[in-house]
Amino acid sequence: MRSVFNQPEAVVLASKHLLDGTGRLRWVYRELAPTTPQDSGWFLFADNDTEAWNDQPDNFMPLIIETALAIEPSLQNILDLPYGTDLVLDDRLGIKGWWDPKTKTPVWLADGSVDSTFKIVNGEVIEK
Template structure:
């Protein structure tokens, strides 16, 4: 039994920097690639302390349930259904948490975020 909630049923697995998993760093970059296996949802999650050299060593990446990644950083729930090719940055500042499209530099509007089926009845309708 997992020690984290199932935020998104059957959300699959993703590749995550061990710095995120261990808490050495916080989620900063999220990239969605083509799936490499049936259980792979394509998300690649990296931390604010990862370097190119660190990420070049595949031993520094770990396959985890997407729900486990969401338990570490709940903001990931909102990006679940973004398409392959998505490149995002999670920015924390004095005004809060922002998810930025790394290719355009624009903040993703909250109405674009995924809302889990169980939460849809409680969520305001998308405009």
């Protein structure tokens, strides 16, 4: 799997709530089968998205990686995780990080106590 950061114009699909400022990033999911080379497979969901909202494709918009990172810089620590990854952002004071909602374990924490489980070498994702 190539790093999303090395793909020209790689995109994520983001809830419009994130773009209009009515919601904050809360949950991300990496779809198993992106349809185009630019598609990183990532969906970014806001804290105020509902199931009905998520069921409407028009409520999502493609964003280049740089724009997604402007919304939430800590995405750089998780965007190369494998397809099927499902994470929740906890950004409370002193706790900021990405968590696996199924196991309730941290994947990356801003305080450095948990580092991502991969690194990128020559554009390739390598498990540590």
